[in-house]
Amino acid sequence: MSDYRVIKVLNNNVLIAQDQNQREVVLIGKGIGFNKSKDAVIRENTVEKLFVLRNKKEQEHYKSLMPVLDENTLNTIISSIEIIRKRTKSILSEKVHVALTDHILFATTRLLSGMAIKNPFLTETKALYPFEYEVAAEVVEFINHSMDIDLPEGEIGFIALHVHSAMTDRAVSDVNRYSKLIIQLIEMIEEQLHVTIDREGMEYARLLRHLRYTIERVVNGETVQEPEKIALLLKSEYPTCYNLSWKLIKIMQQTLKKPVYEAEAVYLTMHLQRLISK
Numbered sequence: 001m002s003d004y005r006v007i008k009v010l011n012n013n014v015l016i017a018q019d020q021n022q023r024e025v026v027l028i029g030k031g032i033g034f035n036k037s038k039d040a041v042i043r044e045n046t047v048e049k050l051f052v053l054r055n056k057k058e059q060e061h062y063k064s065l066m067p068v069l070d071e072n073t074l075n076t077i078i079s080s081i082e083i084i085r086k087r088t089k090s091i092l093s094e095k096v097h098v099a100l101t102d103h104i105l106f107a108t109t110r111l112l113s114g115m116a117i118k119n120p121f122l123t124e125t126k127a128l129y130p131f132e133y134e135v136a137a138e139v140v141e142f143i144n145h146s147m148d149i150d151l152p153e154g155e156i157g158f159i160a161l162h163v164h165s166a167m168t169d170r171a172v173s174d175v176n177r178y179s180k181l182i183i184q185l186i187e188m189i190e191e192q193l194h195v196t197i198d199r200e201g202m203e204y205a206r207l208l209r210h211l212r213y214t215i216e217r218v219v220n221g222e223t224v225q226e227p228e229k230i231a232l233l234l235k236s237e238y239p240t241c242y243n244l245s246w247k248l249i250k251i252m253q254q255t256l257k258k259p260v261y262e263a264e265a266v267y268l269t270m271h272l273q274r275l276i277s278k
Contacts, residue, residue, distance in 0.1 A: 122181065207271055
């Protein structure tokens, strides 16, 4: 169990402290700084909701946000992150904590100045990350109630990516990159097969999810078994879909800078053929 010695109280919810290894950390928790003075000892087991920032870069970025965060906004953000932690049963990485604080501050500031951002990938995010979307919807509802504002639905999509980032410990920039890659692949499928996929339909959701899991397997270096007989059959029976699946795989390889195993072409061909037959 770690104890922390207070170096400086930034406000009621954030303080700078020293851990048992004499490293400087930022402690974040609702009311954690209230009535605390320099050299006070904070016992970790007495703090129900505690986030610790150890990374120097993340600490500096977080501290730079403090002057522009009023107490209610900061309280709302800390509680929102607690909702994510409880719903996902995840230990959230500090970079996600900082990124989400940054994002929620940015989103609420823009909304209050009448400049809310549209989310072009809302349908895709909802289909790709249904659980994360559900958690994000809860967070947005809480923020709206707590701050008496009305964040648009698109914001659920943005926060869902942060939730996914928190669960997988991947940078939000990577999660965004994979989502954009999926959109690029879908556009190529439509163009090459001369089809328009219904964005609200089940086939679209299925295809999105298949591409998502393919990308995740590639990024994680996972292999899938290649059914050789099926590969030969698909190649001769559905050459258009088989060739297209290889074009898509080449794009994945170039973007992700990782090898894609041949078996992926088989499963992708099946999905494409199902799409055409529909």
